[in-house]
Amino acid sequence: MKLKLNYSRENIGKPILSDIILRTGIPINILEAKIEPNTGEMLIDVPTEGERLKEFSSLLQRAGVTVKEITRTIEIDRGKCITCGACVSPCPVKALAQDENWDIIFYEEKCIGCGICVYTCPVNAIRML
Amino acid sequence: MSKRGAEELRTYEEINQKIKSGDAIVMTADDFIKTVEDSGLKRAAKEVDVVTTGTFGAMCSSGAFINFGHSEPPIKMFKCWLNDVPAYKGLAAVDCYLGATAMSETKGFDYGGGHVIEDLVSGKEIELRAEAYGTDCYPRRSIETTVTIDDLNQAMLLNPRNAYERYNAATNGTDRIIHTYMGTLLPHYGNVTYSGSGQLSPLYKDRGFEIIGIGTRIFLGGGIGCVIGEGTQHSPQNQFGTIMVRGDLKQMNNRYLRGATYYKYGTTLYVGIGIPIPIINEKVAASAALKDEEIFTDILDYGVPSRSRPSVKRASYSELRSGRVEINGREITSSSLSSNKVAKEIATNLKGWIEEGAFFLNRPAELVPDHGEFKPLELRRKEPRVRDIMTRELVVGKPTDDIKSVARILIAKGVDHLPIADGEGKLMGIITSWDLAKAVAQDKRQLHEIMTMKVVTAKEDEAIDTVVRRMEQHNISGVPVVDHSNRILGMLTVNDISKKLIRRP
Numbered sequence: 001m002k003l004k005l006n007y008s009r010e011n012i013g014k015p016i017l018s019d020i021i022l023r024t025g026i027p028i029n030i031l032e033a034k035i036e037p038n039t040g041e042m043l044i045d046v047p048t049e050g051e052r053l054k055e056f057s058s059l060l061q062r063a064g065v066t067v068k069e070i071t072r073t074i075e076i077d078r079g080k081c082i083t084c085g086a087c088v089s090p091c092p093v094k095a096l097a098q099d100e101n102w103d104i105i106f107y108e109e110k111c112i113g114c115g116i117c118v119y120t121c122p123v124n125a126i127r128m129l
Numbered sequence: 130m131s132k133r134g135a136e137e138l139r140t141y142e143e144i145n146q147k148i149k150s151g152d153a154i155v156m157t158a159d160d161f162i163k164t165v166e167d168s169g170l171k172r173a174a175k176e177v178d179v180v181t182t183g184t185f186g187a188m189c190s191s192g193a194f195i196n197f198g199h200s201e202p203p204i205k206m207f208k209c210w211l212n213d214v215p216a217y218k219g220l221a222a223v224d225c226y227l228g229a230t231a232m233s234e235t236k237g238f239d240y241g242g243g244h245v246i247e248d249l250v251s252g253k254e255i256e257l258r259a260e261a262y263g264t265d266c267y268p269r270r271s272i273e274t275t276v277t278i279d280d281l282n283q284a285m286l287l288n289p290r291n292a293y294e295r296y297n298a299a300t301n302g303t304d305r306i307i308h309t310y311m312g313t314l315l316p317h318y319g320n321v322t323y324s325g326s327g328q329l330s331p332l333y334k335d336r337g338f339e340i341i342g343i344g345t346r347i348f349l350g351g352g353i354g355c356v357i358g359e360g361t362q363h364s365p366q367n368q369f370g371t372i373m374v375r376g377d378l379k380q381m382n383n384r385y386l387r388g389a390t391y392y393k394y395g396t397t398l399y400v401g402i403g404i405p406i407p408i409i410n411e412k413v414a415a416s417a418a419l420k421d422e423e424i425f426t427d428i429l430d431y432g433v434p435s436r437s438r439p440s441v442k443r444a445s446y447s448e449l450r451s452g453r454v455e456i457n458g459r460e461i462t463s464s465s466l467s468s469n470k471v472a473k474e475i476a477t478n479l480k481g482w483i484e485e486g487a488f489f490l491n492r493p494a495e496l497v498p499d500h501g502e503f504k505p506l507e508l509r510r511k512e513p514r515v516r517d518i519m520t521r522e523l524v525v526g527k528p529t530d531d532i533k534s535v536a537r538i539l540i541a542k543g544v545d546h547l548p549i550a551d552g553e554g555k556l557m558g559i560i561t562s563w564d565l566a567k568a569v570a571q572d573k574r575q576l577h578e579i580m581t582m583k584v585v586t587a588k589e590d591e592a593i594d595t596v597v598r599r600m601e602q603h604n605i606s607g608v609p610v611v612d613h614s615n616r617i618l619g620m621l622t623v624n625d626i627s628k629k630l631i632r633r634p
């Protein structure tokens with residue numbers, strides 16, 4: 001499951017995430033991080049589900065971090081797609097690729113729902129779910 | 130050396146004879162390359178009669194001539210719109226030219242001339258609106274109706290520049306995402322986009338322009354069209370040859386003609402083109418056998434908003450098509466904008482047509498020139514540059530200046546931006562009046578505690594529009610002007626620009 005974390009000014013310098021990783025033993029993957037003087041935003045992939053995921057989120061919340069589950073993903077209308085490839089290289093996490101016939105492959109588990117491919121597609125074949 | 134277009138291995142008549150009897154050997158360029166690898170160029174050239182090519186990409190210089198027929202009472206249309214997209218009406222009463230990049234007056238970027246052409250070809254109903262001033266012979270002043278392609282007398286695709294031999298690839302060296310006619314480009318050389326079908330590219334397969342010329346019959350948008358001559362900006366000496374083409378929209382098919390939108394750039398038309406290459410001599414065969422590995426193009430930095438964009442790297446189509454390009458030791462994802470799949474499909478379809486005897490080759494009336502001029506537009510009237518309108522009387526701060534006293538000076542002088550310099554006048558940072566107000570509230574003391582160190586700047590000789598665009602992108606209202614050693618020369622603010630430019634006649 002992918003989580004979007006928002007840090008406020010108060011907790012930005014603290015090692016909250018590393019504490020929780022050590023405590024739960026869940027190895028996370030940081031997909032995107034934007035730290036500004038007053039706020040921090042991070043997109044992480046937590047490779048777990050159910051109770052363990054709940055525990056992970058609630059530890060973050062208790063430390064004052066806002067947590068949002070990212071379930072957004074995209075859908076490609078194959079009838080409209082002209083297999084141009086315009087959406088492929090701009091995808092920041094390589095969730096889109098082309099097979100040997102140049103048809104588009106979508107790796108849903110990698111997608112972070114950023115929406116870049118949606119507006120990039122010249123024939124409007126991708127929509128956000 | 131033999132003359133361009135010399136029919137040494139076979140004549141057009143001989144090829145057509147073989148097509149008629151079903152004996153012509155036709156191959157796509159992909160297969161011809163393999164044949165040459167297996168049996169050598171000489172033998173392959175002897176055996177193969179025709180090599181087919183294909184490309185399917187965004188071609189902005191495209192459009193259609195349309196004749197609506199006369200209404201009762203008749204109208205001399207002065208302005209006209211198809212689905213709210215304006216068409217060019219500087220022609221006779223009911224003729225117009227609809228360009229692919231014209232945009233809908235109601236839907237903007239989402240719908241344009243390219244989309245209208247696709248909708249026409251798909252048989253959809255199109256809203257036609259026209260206005261006129263009324264004459265003795267054409268009394269009607271307006272029209273509002275719908276048309277389909279079957280209602281039109283002529284619907285002729287006529288594209289002034291198509292099928293570039295190859296095209297530049299694109300990347301972006303700036304620190305922000307940009308949206309261009311080369312698609313979305315991520316910051317810090319985050320990706321590479323390219324266009325053109327490489328070893329299937331129709332014009333690259335006739336590099337010497339031995340067979341393409343006025344009248345050459347081609348696959349166009351799913352129908353049969355022809356080459357009218359060289360295209361605009363034709364520059365074959367730089368491997369940027371182009372062609373002008375025409376074809377009947379009524380024969381075409383929306384799989385090979387698609388309206389498209391490039392985000393924050395505009396609308397265009399994806400056009401499918403395939404050219405049959407008759408192997409009339411060995412030079413033609415050698416060109417038709419060129420492989421992706423041998424076709425190179427420059428990857429340009431589209432982050433530089435100038436007509437002379439720097440080349441980051443020269444790459445082959447084989448590297449570009451592999452999906453990964455190495456730039457400065459890093460592996461960057463690359464992807465195309467034109468469809469490699471549809472390009473291949475076009476070459477295969479064209480091969481099919483010839484084998485079935487549904488398509489014959491023809492000798493052009495005149496070959497496309499193998500040389501062309503491609504000059505930039507030099508501007509004759511003097512345009513203001515940054516140096517002409519920047520403010521030179523400057524308030525410049527030092528990093529150790531006291532925030533409160535600086536705030537007082539800025540208010541007294543009514544300035545919003547304070548560049549901060551070191552002892553030699555070199556730019557170190559910038560502060561806005563907003564930063565100062567915040568700092569006073571937070572009880573900060575010296576400028577260096579609050580200054581922004583990553584400063585967006587301008588150079589003295591830059592065009593105003595370039596700097597305005599930069600300010601828009603960074604959402605700022607002023608930039609320090611610096612020389613090549615980063616010494617501050619002045620400030621340019623949105624205020625300066627509006628004050629000076631509004632006075633223009």
Ligand code: SF4
Pocket residue numbers: 074090091092093094095096110111112113114115116117118
């Ligand atoms: S939404 Fe973003 S992450 Fe998901 S496929 Fe599109 S570009 Fe990639």
Ligand code: SF4
Pocket residue numbers: 076080081082083084085086087088104120121122123124125126
């Ligand atoms: S950009 Fe759109 S049309 Fe092109 S490959 Fe991606 S989904 Fe298909």
